[in-house]
Amino acid sequence: MTTDYREQTTVTCLVLVLLADPDFLYTIKSSNMNITLLPGEQKIDTWTILYQPPKGGKFNGKLLVTNQRLLYDAKFDYSAKGILEEFAFIKWGSEGFLEINKADIQAVEVEKSFLAKKCIVILKDGSRHTFNYGAMNIDKCAAAIQSK
Structure with a gap:
C-alpha cells in the first residue's frame, strides 16, 4: 500500500489553517463564487x-x-x-x-x-x-x- 504524502500535507495544512482562522476553509471551498x-x-x-x-x-x-x-x-x-x-x-x-x-x-x-x-x-x-x-x-x- 502506498501513501500519497502530498495529499496528507495538504489536508494537514488546511486543518492547521482552519484552527487559526475558521473562515479560511469556507473561503477555499467557495473561492470560485467569490462571496462574502x-x-x-x-x-x-x-x-x-x-x-x-x-x-x-x-x-x-x-x-x-x-x-x-x-x-x-x-x-x-x-x-x-x-x-x-x-x-x-x-x-x-x-x-x-x-x-x-x-x-x-x-x-x-x-x-x-x-x-x-x-x-x-x-x-x-x-x-x-x-x-x-x-x-x-x-x-x-x-x-x-x-x-x-
Missing part, C-alpha cells in the same frame, strides 16, 4: 443546478443558499435566447452572479415530474425564478430556500 457572507449570515448548503430566469433562458451553475440570501453563480448559458434583466429585488454581478434576498421571497413552489424536479421562487414583484434539479430530489433545496 453578511454579518449573521450562515451557509445552509450548495447545489449544482439549472436556473431559468423569468424572461427565459437556461443556465447551469452553483446555487448557494444561506439563511439570508440565494446566491447563484451561472457558469454556462444553455439557451440561445437567455436574456437576463435586473429587477428591484435582484442584482447581477459582472460575471453572471445572481443574488436574491430571502426577505423578497413571497412564495416557494415545488413541481415534480419524472425527469424534472423544480423549485420555483416567486418574488414580491411577481417574478418567477425556477431552479431545476433534473431527476434528483429537490425537497432539501426547497426547504433550505424556505428556511430563515
Whole structure:
C-alpha cells in the first residue's frame, strides 16, 4: 500500500489553517463564487443546478443558499435566447452572479415530474425564478430556500 504524502500535507495544512482562522476553509471551498457572507449570515448548503430566469433562458451553475440570501453563480448559458434583466429585488454581478434576498421571497413552489424536479421562487414583484434539479430530489433545496 502506498501513501500519497502530498495529499496528507495538504489536508494537514488546511486543518492547521482552519484552527487559526475558521473562515479560511469556507473561503477555499467557495473561492470560485467569490462571496462574502453578511454579518449573521450562515451557509445552509450548495447545489449544482439549472436556473431559468423569468424572461427565459437556461443556465447551469452553483446555487448557494444561506439563511439570508440565494446566491447563484451561472457558469454556462444553455439557451440561445437567455436574456437576463435586473429587477428591484435582484442584482447581477459582472460575471453572471445572481443574488436574491430571502426577505423578497413571497412564495416557494415545488413541481415534480419524472425527469424534472423544480423549485420555483416567486418574488414580491411577481417574478418567477425556477431552479431545476433534473431527476434528483429537490425537497432539501426547497426547504433550505424556505428556511430563515
